[in-house]
Amino acid sequence: MSYPFPTTAAEEIRELLGHLTRTNPYFALWDLYKRGVSEHSVAGVWREFLLEQLGPESSEEIDFACAMVDLDKLLGIYRDQGRTLPRLLFERICFLHYIRGPERMAQTRAVLGTLTAELAACTSA
Numbered sequence: 001m002s003y004p005f006p007t008t009a010a011e012e013i014r015e016l017l018g019h020l021t022r023t024n025p026y027f028a029l030w031d032l033y034k035r036g037v038s039e040h041s042v043a044g045v046w047r048e049f050l051l052e053q054l055g056p057e058s059s060e061e062i063d064f065a066c067a068m069v070d071l072d073k074l075l076g077i078y079r080d081q082g083r084t085l086p087r088l089l090f091e092r093i094c095f096l097h098y099i100r101g102p103e104r105m106a107q108t109r110a111v112l113g114t115l116t117a118e119l120a121a122c123t124s125a
Helices: 007-025 025-035 041-054 059-080 088-096 102-124
Strands: none
Touching: 007 025, 007 059, 007 088, 025 041, 025 059, 025 088, 041 059, 059 088, 059 102, 088 102
16 A cells, blocks of 8 residues: 655645644644634633643643644644745654653754744745
């Protein structure tokens, strides 16, 4: 059985978003939540939702889940503009939720920073 590879940058991002929704429980929580609320009410209520789902003692998990909002928004921009992800970022994004401890947020911030910097570089050129 052959697996069809994405032919466009937008398809690659759609594939990645689907993968994150299926495999990353924190991204899946965000996906579930955003389907049930309006865009303008997300910020404060999202954190309350996470406290209910993950518990107040789960501050690292809550911070990581909050970062999934930024990841989703950045990937949406890349998808909508047909931009290719920076080299090796697809794989890094796929496995962020497997990292434990402080390293997970450090890696997540690095990924978000790279995505943001690449967008800034493209708009200033």
